[in-house]
Amino acid sequence: MTDCNWQVIGIGVDIIEVSRIRDLMERKGDRLHGRVFTDIEMDAAEGGHYEKLAGRFAAKEAVSKALGQGISGIGWNEIEIANEPSGKPYVRLLGRAEELARERGAKAVFISMSHTDTLAIAFAVAVGGGNLENRNC
Numbered sequence: 001m002t003d004c005n006w007q008v009i010g011i012g013v014d015i016i017e018v019s020r021i022r023d024l025m026e027r028k029g030d031r032l033h034g035r036v037f038t039d040i041e042m043d044a045a046e047g048g049h050y051e052k053l054a055g056r057f058a059a060k061e062a063v064s065k066a067l068g069q070g071i072s073g074i075g076w077n078e079i080e081i082a083n084e085p086s087g088k089p090y091v092r093l094l095g096r097a098e099e100l101a102r103e104r105g106a107k108a109v110f111i112s113m114s115h116t117d118t119l120a121i122a123f124a125v126a127v128g129g130g131n132l133e134n135r136n137c
Contacts, residue, residue, distance in 0.1 A: 055113040066106075
């Protein structure tokens, strides 16, 4: 018998202008590295790909909304957006973000990101219950 009783815990979406992240990085890049963006996130944007950082920033906001909190009370670096070898993005929660997910009953947060030259958007869905490893659901 397949246990597919997933439950949506929350959803979140965020959109940001790429120029905001470009300006922040040009003015405060060293301070943002580690405080807002992890090493993995910075590596993804190597070579001035600010649209990729903007997507990750929007994803962090969307994840925090899906957890029902907003970014308040969660460190930016406690939500990490990484990629599987296939390129599919995934969320890694740490510290307070991980605690909040556990308190809300979220076992996973799925994300989708997209960008143009000027805008980046991300959508997140926090889910709980059921067997999240079962791909037949």
